[in-house]
Amino acid sequence: MRARCGAVLEVALLALSGCTGDAAEPTPLRIGAVGDCYVNGSAPVSCEEPHVAESVFVAEETPPRTAAAIAPCQTAQASYLGQDFNTRLDVQLWVASDESWYRCDVILRTSTRADSGFERLTGSLRGALRQGVAIDLQACLDEEYDAAADQVYTSCKTPHKSRQVIVAPAVGTVEEPFPADIAERATKACNATAAAERELVGSPRVQAFYPNSAAAWKSGERSADCWVVADDGLLPAVEPTDGGQAPASPGPTDK
Numbered sequence: 001m002r003a004r005c006g007a008v009l010e011v012a013l014l015a016l017s018g019c020t021g022d023a024a025e026p027t028p029l030r031i032g033a034v035g036d037c038y039v040n041g042s043a044p045v046s047c048e049e050p051h052v053a054e055s056v057f058v059a060e061e062t063p064p065r066t067a068a069a070i071a072p073c074q075t076a077q078a079s080y081l082g083q084d085f086n087t088r089l090d091v092q093l094w095v096a097s098d099e100s101w102y103r104c105d106v107i108l109r110t111s112t113r114a115d116s117g118f119e120r121l122t123g124s125l126r127g128a129l130r131q132g133v134a135i136d137l138q139a140c141l142d143e144e145y146d147a148a149a150d151q152v153y154t155s156c157k158t159p160h161k162s163r164q165v166i167v168a169p170a171v172g173t174v175e176e177p178f179p180a181d182i183a184e185r186a187t188k189a190c191n192a193t194a195a196a197e198r199e200l201v202g203s204p205r206v207q208a209f210y211p212n213s214a215a216a217w218k219s220g221e222r223s224a225d226c227w228v229v230a231d232d233g234l235l236p237a238v239e240p241t242d243g244g245q246a247p248a249s250p251g252p253t254d255k
Contacts (some may be wrong), residue, residue, distance in 0.1 A: 164226070
């Protein structure tokens with residue numbers, strides 16, 4: 001899964017600790033386990049109660065202070081959810097205050113860059129993508145997608161302006177250097193993927209977003225992010241299928 005992990009390197013901002021009467025002596029939290037659910041990042045709650053995060057990876061070691069920290073999280077996320085798709089789901093990295101362990105939680109964004117907070121969920125996300133992507137987990141907007149802006153999602157169950165294609169096509173291999181034809185590769189890949197996923201009903205325009213610099217390529221990203229946009233009017237509502245089932249979403253909460 002092509003997870004958005006914008007805060008992953010800001011380790012200090014995501015440190016976890018308990019509280020005591022002496023602010024200088026925080027009480028270490030227990031490590032936690034894969035499958036635990038959380039409301040605020042501290043003590044776990046039942047996944048059958050409203051929560052905003054669910055752990056998919058836990059490691060009893062200090063995480064790297066580089067993009068390498070998120071690699072095991074992405075692998076664990078795909079395994080835990082059942083398949084590898086582009087959705088509104090994201091991975092958040094949390095580190096113990098003494099950096100003796102860290103964990104990765106799956107959350108459901110209410111907006112494209114998660115600046116508008118996360119959805120409260122009821123029920124576990126384990127296996128949620130095994131049979132496909134539930135409509136409630138798909139990414140749709142009432143406007144054209146802008147990679148530089150934080151845009152609030154709208155329901156895919158009603159007509160909308162743009163929609164993210166759930167499959168992120170590969171645009172290169174790990175071994176090859178940054179390609180000069182990356183824009184052409186990504187455009188062709190997104191058009192082919194959108195057609196294969198039957199996303200071209202009504203002849204929408206296809207947008208391709210991709211690692212557009214040698215630095216981005218060096219981070220290991222090798223896939224394109226594809227969106228379909230209605231040039232005139234709206235895209236039709238996504239029809240229910242026999243695909244995955246998302247947990248109930250009582251509503252958004254602050255980050």
